[in-house]
Amino acid sequence: MSGYTNTLSVMVLTEDSGAGAYDTVRALVKEMFKLLVPAVWTHRIDFKPLEDESARRAMHANLWKSNNPLDERNRRLLIRSIITELLKPHGFVLYHIDGDKPWSRHESSENVREFLTRMRSPIEAGVRSQLPAEVETRMKRLRLLVPFYSIEAWLYQHTREAWQLCAEEGCGRCHTQLGDWEKNRASLDEVTQPKETTLCLKDKHNARLASSGFPARQVYEAEASFTGAVDGLLECDELTAALERTCATSFTPSP
Ligand SMILES: [Zn+2]
Structure with a gap:
């Protein structure tokens, strides 16, 4: 990694607290x-999780929404951690929260609305106090990743792998459902609580679904919440430019 750390650093946050949650979202x-910049060299990106344990407590299960005064300290630590990243010259923050609604009702997502008021606003105030002239561009480096209904709406799009996993589980009953989703990918974004109500896999294999040939192009073309998240990344010109820099130095001679 050293030698390329000036390219970009991406802190990946997720409301999910399971063992593989960070790896899945990363x-x-x-x-x-890769959809934004097909030639990107992702191994040159400094990906990192949230280290601060107290801040992580506010992140998990969106406890930052809590009105309990005992949770307030952790919410402030989470906000502080994000501000610190955004103030770094090459720091970006990608933050996964579930929409908790079907995609057709995405505009009524309480999680998104609450995030904007209870998280984004104080983060923006913190960035403004340090870098008033750059607040607009720096805030664009904080991108929300919001699957509808939940992250499984994206992961189960890897229908081939899920088909295989269902077979390995000795189930086989999910194959028809997976075939239907493959034919109409946007329909998966309309399922309420897909993890709880559809496949036998639940969230047991999420990291594998995300990292074993995930069909990102097809999911993007479904024009649902994954598309919305990718298009959201495009709003940050600095991110695209930084991703392009990862491959711009690819002609460095080998030692
Ligand atoms: Zn199954």
């Missing part, structure tokens, strides 16, 4: 970056 982010 793998999806890599797929998104």
Whole structure:
């Protein structure tokens, strides 16, 4: 990694607290970056999780929404961690929260609305206090990744791998459902609580679904929440430029 750390650093945050949650979202982010800049060298990107344990507590299960005064300290630590990243010369923050609604009702997502008021606003104030002239561009480096209904709406799009995993589980009953989704990918974004109500896999294989040939192009072409997230990344010109820099130095002679 050293030698390329000036390219970009991406802190990947997720509301999910499971053991593979960070790896899952990081793998999806890599797929998104490849859609933005097909030649990107993702191994030159300094991906990192949120280190601060107290801040992580506010992130998990969106506890930053809590009105309990005992949770307030952790929410402030989470906000502080994000501000610190955005103030770095090459720092970006990609933050996954679930929409908790079907995609057709995405504009009524309470999670998104609450994030804008309870997280984004204080983050913006913190960035403004340090870099008033750059607040607009720096805030664009904070991108929300919002799957509708939840992250499984994206992961189950890897229908071939899910088909295989269902077979390995000795189930086989999910194959018809997977075939239907493959024919109409946007329909998966309309399922309420896909993890709880559809496949036998639940969230047991999420990291594998995200990192074993995820069909990002087809999912993007479904024009649902994954498309919305990728298009959201495009709003940050600095991100695209930084991703392009990862391959611009690809002709460095080998030692
Ligand atoms: Zn199954």
